[in-house]
Amino acid sequence: MKIIKSLDKLFHYLKKFKLKGKSIGFVPTMGALHEGHLSLIRQARKDTDLVVVSIFVNPTQFGPKEDLNKYPRPLSKDLALCRKEKANFVFCPKPQDMYSRDFSTFVNVGGLSEVLCGKSRPGHFRGVATVVTKLFNIVQPDIVYFGQKDAQQAIIIQRMVRDLNIPVKVRVMPTIREKGGLALSSRNAYLGKDERKDALVLSQALNLAKLLIKNGSRDSGRIISRMRHLIKKKKSVKIDYIEVVDSENLKPLKKISGNCLIALAVWIGKTKLIDNVVGDDL
Numbered sequence: 001m002k003i004i005k006s007l008d009k010l011f012h013y014l015k016k017f018k019l020k021g022k023s024i025g026f027v028p029t030m031g032a033l034h035e036g037h038l039s040l041i042r043q044a045r046k047d048t049d050l051v052v053v054s055i056f057v058n059p060t061q062f063g064p065k066e067d068l069n070k071y072p073r074p075l076s077k078d079l080a081l082c083r084k085e086k087a088n089f090v091f092c093p094k095p096q097d098m099y100s101r102d103f104s105t106f107v108n109v110g111g112l113s114e115v116l117c118g119k120s121r122p123g124h125f126r127g128v129a130t131v132v133t134k135l136f137n138i139v140q141p142d143i144v145y146f147g148q149k150d151a152q153q154a155i156i157i158q159r160m161v162r163d164l165n166i167p168v169k170v171r172v173m174p175t176i177r178e179k180g181g182l183a184l185s186s187r188n189a190y191l192g193k194d195e196r197k198d199a200l201v202l203s204q205a206l207n208l209a210k211l212l213i214k215n216g217s218r219d220s221g222r223i224i225s226r227m228r229h230l231i232k233k234k235k236s237v238k239i240d241y242i243e244v245v246d247s248e249n250l251k252p253l254k255k256i257s258g259n260c261l262i263a264l265a266v267w268i269g270k271t272k273l274i275d276n277v278v279g280d281d282l
């Protein structure tokens, strides 16, 4: 496994493989790797000849009051995990090499970026779309891997790839959860012991929605209000949003249908967590 910091070096290494006709699978991450990330690497390993993982805490997707500085960066542990999963290249560029002082070009996926998590994080998805575009241009992968856990991100990337004719296939892989149901997230590391218990309420609320739908409920408003009621029982949890939306255009849906996305975001103390289920899970 090669660990590469320089953009040019990675570009040149990969070019050699491409000339030999090898396929490239790419897993972009911000590090603090867990089983969710590893599931993406494993899928890339199965699908493609060469696996590139990027570890880059992207400054342009953090707001001024967000956790850029305290975001966990356990690089040597991450590298050991990548090695174990047989990644071929780990790309960990320096922020100053990704963004020159006079950097001024951004990618904005209109309409999809301002709703759900975008409402309280203006500019977040612009930062995500921009860094992902840059990484796609540097790595030029055949297949890229994203997690369903960040559903809005995956939908935005798919739209961007379609709209800008980026020659890459996007695979969205299922959310990996702890035994109790909590979706794995690098930000779970911020949770105290009691907060971790309270965090179970996200998957519990989604399971309640699934049960209601299984029992015939179709009214989004009623399902949301039952979820809200369940979550409000936890004093340490503050709801940012619970929404039922169309899984392609993220517009609110009054009635549950096969292509719906039920997404929620809550604050547990100072930590914001998100989770979701999609039509296929219902």
Ligand code: AMP
Residues within 6 Å of the ligand: 028, 029, 030, 031, 035, 036, 037, 039, 040, 145, 146, 147, 148, 149, 150, 173, 174, 175, 176, 177, 183, 184, 185, 186
């Ligand atoms: P991050 O490091 O948080 O930017 O995440 C990198 C990639 O891992 C994104 O495509 C995420 O959606 C994905 N990911 C994060 N958590 C999970 C999870 N629990 N299950 C599956 N994929 C995940």
